Amino acid sequence: MTLSISCRCGTSRIFASGIPVLRAYCHSQACRELFGGAVTALAAWRRSEVDLPAGARALACFTLGNRQSKRHFCAGCGDILFAEDALGFRLIPGQALANAGHGAVPERFAPIMHVNYSQRQFDVADNLPKYLERPGGPMYDGLRAPPRPPRSLEIPVSMQQVRALRGNAKIL
Numbered sequence: 001m002t003l004s005i006s007c008r009c010g011t012s013r014i015f016a017s018g019i020p021v022l023r024a025y026c027h028s029q030a031c032r033e034l035f036g037g038a039v040t041a042l043a044a045w046r047r048s049e050v051d052l053p054a055g056a057r058a059l060a061c062f063t064l065g066n067r068q069s070k071r072h073f074c075a076g077c078g079d080i081l082f083a084e085d086a087l088g089f090r091l092i093p094g095q096a097l098a099n100a101g102h103g104a105v106p107e108r109f110a111p112i113m114h115v116n117y118s119q120r121q122f123d124v125a126d127n128l129p130k131y132l133e134r135p136g137g138p139m140y141d142g143l144r145a146p147p148r149p150p151r152s153l154e155i156p157v158s159m160q161q162v163r164a165l166r167g168n169a170k171i172l
């Protein structure tokens, strides 16, 4: 079955055929750089199974600094239709899948696991399997140290600094 995905402005379109090799929430730094979110819902297809319609103009393409991954997006609206990872898979982000599903990711493409969970920026409370890296590898056991808190939550203020601040407040 072929999935037809268009961007938000309707000028770009791709087709994905066959069954994705991965449907996951990816917590990798690579996906943060590719897609711009802290965690990315995505489905990955083999390279040959994602293509543009015959005769269509190429999508805009940006190769990331590591020269191993590429972002393919619509020059009109900026929607990322797919990205290519270092292994040559074509990753279609949840936003593009949702465009194909009238606002919601079609159930047969929805994430069924978390991958690269060791790189997460926050914990996720759901019942999906959480692989520290690739699917099939070691899993998160819930007992490991939580991710580092965001910097704004760290309080590097000494009592001396607090006294200094109080002093300034008096002057004001």
Ligand SMILES: [Zn+2]
Binding pocket: 007, 008, 009, 010, 011, 012, 074, 075, 076, 077, 078, 079
């Ligand atoms: Zn567009």
Ligand SMILES: [Zn+2]
Binding pocket: 026, 027, 028, 029, 030, 031, 032, 116
């Ligand atoms: Zn990733």
